[in-house]
Amino acid sequence: MTQNLERSPFWTDEEWTLTQSFLDQGYVIARTESPDTLERIRTHVAKAACGHLGLDIPADAGKFLDDIAAHVDPSTLNDLRLAVINALRSADWFRPAYLALARQSLQTLVGNELAMQRGIGLSVQLPQDDSSLLPIHADVWDGDSSFEVVQWVPLVDCFGTKTMYIVPPSEDRAVQKTMHKMHDQSAEDLYNAVAEKAVFLDLKFGDILLFSQTLMHGNRINVEDTTRWSMNCRFKSIMSPYAQKKLGEFFEPITIRGATRIGLDYSLPEDFDE
Amino acid sequence: MSNRSGYRGYIGSRPYFGERAAQHVQNLVIRDYCQRNGHPYLLSATEYAMNGCYMMLEEVFRELPRLEGIVLYSIFMLPRNRDRRRRVYDTVLSSGAVMAGALENLVIRNEQDIRVVEDIWVIKLLTETRTDKIVV
Numbered sequence: 001m002t003q004n005l006e007r008s009p010f011w012t013d014e015e016w017t018l019t020q021s022f023l024d025q026g027y028v029i030a031r032t033e034s035p036d037t038l039e040r041i042r043t044h045v046a047k048a049a050c051g052h053l054g055l056d057i058p059a060d061a062g063k064f065l066d067d068i069a070a071h072v073d074p075s076t077l078n079d080l081r082l083a084v085i086n087a088l089r090s091a092d093w094f095r096p097a098y099l100a101l102a103r104q105s106l107q108t109l110v111g112n113e114l115a116m117q118r119g120i121g122l123s124v125q126l127p128q129d130d131s132s133l134l135p136i137h138a139d140v141w142d143g144d145s146s147f148e149v150v151q152w153v154p155l156v157d158c159f160g161t162k163t164m165y166i167v168p169p170s171e172d173r174a175v176q177k178t179m180h181k182m183h184d185q186s187a188e189d190l191y192n193a194v195a196e197k198a199v200f201l202d203l204k205f206g207d208i209l210l211f212s213q214t215l216m217h218g219n220r221i222n223v224e225d226t227t228r229w230s231m232n233c234r235f236k237s238i239m240s241p242y243a244q245k246k247l248g249e250f251f252e253p254i255t256i257r258g259a260t261r262i263g264l265d266y267s268l269p270e271d272f273d274e
Numbered sequence: 275m276s277n278r279s280g281y282r283g284y285i286g287s288r289p290y291f292g293e294r295a296a297q298h299v300q301n302l303v304i305r306d307y308c309q310r311n312g313h314p315y316l317l318s319a320t321e322y323a324m325n326g327c328y329m330m331l332e333e334v335f336r337e338l339p340r341l342e343g344i345v346l347y348s349i350f351m352l353p354r355n356r357d358r359r360r361r362v363y364d365t366v367l368s369s370g371a372v373m374a375g376a377l378e379n380l381v382i383r384n385e386q387d388i389r390v391v392e393d394i395w396v397i398k399l400l401t402e403t404r405t406d407k408i409v410v
Contacts (some may be wrong), residue, residue, distance in 0.1 A: 080408055094371035135333055143287035143297065180324075186332035244323065247297050 014106045018068070022109055026169045027201070027211035032153075034100045035206060041088075041097055042155050042205075047228070048087030052080055058071060064228040066156050068124070074131045077124060085122050088231075095120070098233055099254065102151055102208040104152035109210060110149050111237035113260060115251040123219075125228040126160070130221050134164075135187035138176075139213030139234070143244030147237040152209040158202070162224040164197040167216040175216070191218065278371070281343045282334050283318030288325060290350045291402060300347040307345055307376035321351065325349055331362070338369040346392070349375035349391055350398065352392060359395070363388050 005023060007016055022028050023162050032038045046061035053071050072080050077272035088094050098120060099106070106114065125132050140146050152164070166174070175194055182190060193197075203209055211217070212232070222228055234245075237269060238260075245251065256264070285300040295303075301318055321330045334344055339398035344353070344366060352359045363382060366373045373390070375383040382388055 065282060135319075135330070137320075137322070141287065141324065141327075143323055180327075182328065182329065184332065185329065186336055187329050188333060188336060192409050244294065244297075246296070249298075 018105060018108050021213070022082050022210070024169075026172070026215045027166060027209060028105065028109075029201065029203060029207050030102065030105055030210050031210050032101045032206055033104055034097075034161050037097045037100050038206060039152070040151075041094065041101075044091060045084055046089065047157060048084045051079060051087070058274055067230045068227045068229075069126045074126060077129070077132065080193070081122055081124050084124075085119075088122070089119065095254075098151070098153070098231070099235075101153060101194075102210060105208070105210055106149065106151065106235055110235050112239075112255060113238045113257055114253075114255045115236050115238045115247060116254045117234040117245075118250060118252050121232040123228065123230045123232070123271060125219065125222045125226060127222050127227065128198070133203045133221065134218045136191040136216050136218040137187070138172075138216050140243070144213055144234065145236060145243040145245065146214050147240035148213060148234045149210050150211060150213050151233050152211065153231045154203045154205060154207065154209075155231065156226065157204050158228055158230060160167055160200060160224050162222045162226065162228045163203060164213060164217055164230075165200045167194045167198050171216060172199040172215045175189035190216075194240050277342060278281065278342045280314040280316040280341060281374075282316045282337070282341050283308075284321065284334060284344055284372075285318045285330065286321045286351050288321075288345060291398065292304045293298070293350075295347065297326065304347055304376045307374065307379065312340070313345070315345075326353075328358075331353045335365055338366065338371050341371050343350040343372040343374060345374045345376050347375075348377040349380055349394065354399070356392075359392075384395050 001220060005020070011019070015054050018030075044063070046064050047064070048056055049055075049068065050057050053072065058267065068080075095116065099114075099116065122134070123134075139150070154163075158164075175190075180191070184192070201209060219228075234251075236242075236251065238256065242251070247253070261273060283301060285297055285304070287297070288294075296319065296351070304318060305315055307313075319330045319334050321328065322393055334341075339342075353361055363373070367384070372383050375394040378394075380387070380391060380394075381389055
């Protein structure tokens with residue numbers, strides 16, 4: 001997306017590699033930095049789903065989530081989704097745990113003074129269900145700032161049409177440049193214009209995806225045999241510009257550093273006579 | 275029996291006439307409208323942020339044959355261009371659906387309703403002021 005970025009001597013090798021990859025592809029996929037935390041989250045999700053459905057806690061949470069279509073259909077799916085979201089949002093350990101999944105990568109790509117989306121999103125996409133589709137979009141078109149990164153966390157293996165797609169930077173920018181010519185066409189027409197270039201991201205449980213939501217992305221009908229479960233949350237540098245998703249109503253500062261705290265609270269001595 | 279089911283919400287990501295409401299607030303207004311009128315609410319489509327862009331509205335039009343109607347957060351989310359607004363009305367009504375503005379509690383079912391909404395629109399355009407140009 002940003003060509004010819006010169007390496008500053010202040011970068012470590014690890015930071016530089018991650019940053020270059022992010023700029024080249026618009027996303028990075030890395031193994032979670034905290035596998036136990038991810039397992040704890042998945043177990044919590046499975047328990048919440050079981051509680052809602054009146055089922056016994058499964059021995060294999062991943063298989064249970066993969067095969068959830070045995071217990072719900074599209075008409076009852078949203079109630080399940082809301083029950084699980086409520087269970088996640090009411091757990092005070094959950095949001096710090098979510099950050100821990102890729103904390104170092106986020107600090108490298110976004111900064112170490114972070115604002116975090118207050119309500120983490122949960123997607124559950126049953127096989128053949130056309131009611132949970134997310135048409136092609138870039139979050140910046142929906143009121144997000146271009147300074148944000150999405151942390152996308154699969155709770156099951158995601159592949160084929162069970163996963164999300166993203167449009168690579170070069171194709172994305174070319175289409176966005178001429179998108180105004182499609183003003184009387186639909187989002188589906190837009191998808192058709194980029195479909196051949198869209199990359200369906202293959203992620204195993206334990207992988208974490210960080211992507212720039214300035215890139216077009218979305219999902220299609222899941223024609224695989226199992227159900228997609230994934231979580232998403234946006235992070236940005238506290239001091240970077242905000243768009244329609246404001247600090248307070250949508251974002252919360254989570255890692256204000258000491259010097260910034262002092263700066264926020266400090267004011268110069270006043271009331272000197274001229 | 276009709277194959278149509280539900281009212282699709284339609285919210286925005288940009289200010290309209292300089293006014294902005296958070297998306298969850300827009301959804302609350304639409305949900306409330308649907309509840310008061312006994313309409314099954316379908317999760318809202320979110321229009322893109324670019325001025326003059328109505329691609330998500332066009333996307334909703336694709337599913338019009340399956341919908342009872344569209345509920346806009348506000349009628350002022352319609353295109354500013356009169357001909358484009360007319361095309362929106364025609365597309366919705368010719369498909370057999372209806373369109374409503376939740377904030378204004380206005381519904382468009384026929385030509386008479388369109389006239390009411392258009393009167394409001396024209397007056398709004400005529401009286402549009404920019405506070406940064408007001409001198410006191």
